[in-house]
Amino acid sequence: MRVLVVHHDQRIAEALAIGTDWAIWTADRWSAGSRLIEHKAFDAWILDESIVGDQGLRMLAALRSFGEGHVVLxxxxxGSGVADLIDALAAGVTDCLRNPVDADDVKDRLRRAVTPCYESAD
Structure with missing residues (x-):
């Protein structure tokens, strides 16, 4: 899985790499993250609200309008409230977690979101 992590604490990305075969790209500013998005295809994005903010939500909503189906945590x-959560979900966020996060929880949520929740009948 190819994962983009836009977060001020790069230890999050390091923790996600432990025990996985995921290719992880990091950015500590939204401008750097958006440049990566323009040039690489990612299976999942992990976006920190304090860095990405409204600009990131607008970009996500625009991508979703074109049918982009990647996973976004x-x-x-x-301190963010219910209105912020509603805005994020309306923009197309797959799942939300409150900072600080547990890397194992993030891994589990990404696996569930990317892997089908059913088995074939073969």
Whole structure:
């Protein structure tokens, strides 16, 4: 899985790499993250609300309008409210977690979101 992590704490990305075969790209600013998105295809994005903010939500909503189906985990700031959560979900966020996050929880949510939840009848 190819994962983009836009977060101020690069230890999150390092923790996600442990025990996985995921290719992980990191950015600590939205401008750097958006440049990566323009040039690479990712299976999942992990976006920190405090860095990405409204600009990131607008870009996500635009991509979703073109049928982009990648997984997006939104890491919410401790003080963000219900209105912020509603805005994120309306823009197309797959799942939300509140910062600080547990890397194992993030891994589990990504695996569930990317892997089908059913088995074939063969």
């Amino acid at each position: 939104w890491l919410r700031m401790p």
